[in-house]
Amino acid sequence: MTHKVHLDHDHLRHLLKAMIRIRRFEAKCVELYQAQKILGFLHLYDGEEAVSVGVMEALEPQDAVIATYREHGQALARGVDPGCLMGEMLGKLNGCCRGRGGSMHFFHREHRFYGGNAIVGGGLPLALGVALADKMQGRRAVTACFFGDGAAEEGEFHETLNFAKLWRLPILFICENNLYAMGMAVERAEADTDFVHKASSYRIEGERVDGMDVVAVESAARKAIEKIRATSDPFFLECRTYRFRAHSMFDAQLYRSKEEVEAWRKKGPIVRFQAWLEENHLIKPGEVLEMEKAIDAEVARAVAFAEAGPLEPVSDVERFVTMEDIPA
Amino acid sequence: MNAPQEPPSPLRLTYREACKQALRQALHADPRVFLMGEDIGRYGGCYAVTKGLLEEFGEDRIRDTPLSESAFVGAGIGAAMAGMRPIVEIMTVNFSLLALDQILNNAVTIPYMSGGQFAVPLVIRMATGGGRRVAAQHSHSLEGWYAHIPGLRILTPAMVEDARFMLIAALKDPNPTLIFEHVMLYNMEGDIDPAITCVDMDQAKVRRAGADVSLITYGGSLFKTLDAAERLSKEGVEAEVVDLRALRPLDTKTILESVVKTRRCVIIDEAWRSGSIAAEIGMRIAEEAFFELDAPLRRVCGREVPMPYAAHLEDACLPQSEAIAAAALDLVRPS
Numbered sequence: 001m002t003h004k005v006h007l008d009h010d011h012l013r014h015l016l017k018a019m020i021r022i023r024r025f026e027a028k029c030v031e032l033y034q035a036q037k038i039l040g041f042l043h044l045y046d047g048e049e050a051v052s053v054g055v056m057e058a059l060e061p062q063d064a065v066i067a068t069y070r071e072h073g074q075a076l077a078r079g080v081d082p083g084c085l086m087g088e089m090l091g092k093l094n095g096c097c098r099g100r101g102g103s104m105h106f107f108h109r110e111h112r113f114y115g116g117n118a119i120v121g122g123g124l125p126l127a128l129g130v131a132l133a134d135k136m137q138g139r140r141a142v143t144a145c146f147f148g149d150g151a152a153e154e155g156e157f158h159e160t161l162n163f164a165k166l167w168r169l170p171i172l173f174i175c176e177n178n179l180y181a182m183g184m185a186v187e188r189a190e191a192d193t194d195f196v197h198k199a200s201s202y203r204i205e206g207e208r209v210d211g212m213d214v215v216a217v218e219s220a221a222r223k224a225i226e227k228i229r230a231t232s233d234p235f236f237l238e239c240r241t242y243r244f245r246a247h248s249m250f251d252a253q254l255y256r257s258k259e260e261v262e263a264w265r266k267k268g269p270i271v272r273f274q275a276w277l278e279e280n281h282l283i284k285p286g287e288v289l290e291m292e293k294a295i296d297a298e299v300a301r302a303v304a305f306a307e308a309g310p311l312e313p314v315s316d317v318e319r320f321v322t323m324e325d326i327p328a
Numbered sequence: 329m330n331a332p333q334e335p336p337s338p339l340r341l342t343y344r345e346a347c348k349q350a351l352r353q354a355l356h357a358d359p360r361v362f363l364m365g366e367d368i369g370r371y372g373g374c375y376a377v378t379k380g381l382l383e384e385f386g387e388d389r390i391r392d393t394p395l396s397e398s399a400f401v402g403a404g405i406g407a408a409m410a411g412m413r414p415i416v417e418i419m420t421v422n423f424s425l426l427a428l429d430q431i432l433n434n435a436v437t438i439p440y441m442s443g444g445q446f447a448v449p450l451v452i453r454m455a456t457g458g459g460r461r462v463a464a465q466h467s468h469s470l471e472g473w474y475a476h477i478p479g480l481r482i483l484t485p486a487m488v489e490d491a492r493f494m495l496i497a498a499l500k501d502p503n504p505t506l507i508f509e510h511v512m513l514y515n516m517e518g519d520i521d522p523a524i525t526c527v528d529m530d531q532a533k534v535r536r537a538g539a540d541v542s543l544i545t546y547g548g549s550l551f552k553t554l555d556a557a558e559r560l561s562k563e564g565v566e567a568e569v570v571d572l573r574a575l576r577p578l579d580t581k582t583i584l585e586s587v588v589k590t591r592r593c594v595i596i597d598e599a600w601r602s603g604s605i606a607a608e609i610g611m612r613i614a615e616e617a618f619f620e621l622d623a624p625l626r627r628v629c630g631r632e633v634p635m636p637y638a639a640h641l642e643d644a645c646l647p648q649s650e651a652i653a654a655a656a657l658d659l660v661r662p663s
Binding site: 136162325326327 | 391414429430438444
């Protein structure tokens, strides 16, 4: 049914757990936001978990990731430690970026996580450079570049796609099409709502996949990455998905109906995958509950780690405005 | 017995040739260095700086890009983050505005936002300034704008020696560096002392010593200012000319030393006056050396208009040596 996705018990369980981890981590973030411990913007990935989890499964450690400002899920799925992410959310020195970046700007060098980016489309040109550097230095790495449907409204999207094909750069473009750029519905912003078609106009091969189906995403991503590694040509994946919650925490959602949200919730990546696993007896009774308990404990540890973290001294606030050396 | 050695004769070359030799040296010295930009390869560069480099170094390292400033500057940032030492050429400072998002929102913020996990050792070269009759979309001097941004290093080589060696220094710096090459300097010839193999990037230099008034400038205005100093000398006024060389970080110390000595100061900058680097320099002097001054601070700046095409109008909009000399004279001998 799918491209080399191992549908064994361990792997399926791992996929479910990875999605629930993101969901629970973010539920805790909402609590901490309401308690005013997390400040600023908070863009939840709720509903889109299958996209990151599926894609990251297909990546190797040497591969690179360019993320968006809705990147909690992207970072967790990439394997970044939840503790340092929560530390970042709380603005602590033990955060992945010392509290300099916050929710929209997670970076992690060891995981080649080249940043959340809060300028729509702003990460796309970076993907060109990372992929080019890998290619020029003989590394067989793929750069996974995440962006939303709104990015296709920006010039940088078109410049980058043209460039990537022209220079044959090993980039997997992942369009997380959640149908809205903030409140702007995709059909109100795009003359052509077919993103794979857009990519094809730059002669980039692409595929549309159900972004609410983690196995379908993983399968498509594996196939795409295999192709990229074999050809060094970019590939474009459009993942149709949906954001269940508001764009950020300040959004009255006047642009869509409650019924629409409810209908999508029923197709949610976790509820659907879990039901499928249960129906097909691919998961044991009680196993999900156990999993949730383990994740809750993990999230609680992350929060405790973050809460206990010190604040960066104000005397260091100018550190890294200019770098003294290049990190090895 | 050996004959006494003659001192080696100075190397005479154009500013353009100095820029090219710097690029060649950088490409030879470090395999991580590569060039990207519009028409830098087959065409040879719109100011012919990169002419011949494609033949010498090949397409992998001399990369012609599509007309996508944002994409190729962003690609430079990404490549720098991932271990390369890219040098990006933007045809003119006006075009750099298409890449301003990448420069400000990525190159500058990423080292800071990532808590120091990633450096962006990227060099961007671009042409700047007026005088070539190419009107309001190719002639402005926005280096002062860029100097507003913490995290960038802003270099404005005026002397051939700086055009030859500042790039090498910039490539050793872990921070994004913008080099502004004034369009009227490319054909200028200058001598380089063969004993010099490197320059610093941090210090302003006194190009002409004098005790009566400080003339502080950089880039394309340096030679007009030196010319003004000669005019003043004929009037019995000895001007000190300070070449800033870098607008960020700004060498306040050298500026103040000169002003404290001469007690009078004119700042010459072909950029627009309001909110300019000239204003910043004036304010620093006011903050640090107000009581050392014997006369008000003065500026000779570009007229606040989009640059006109007609030659007489463009000339009227740029600082010229007559106006510089007149401003200085007025401070020394008020009418």
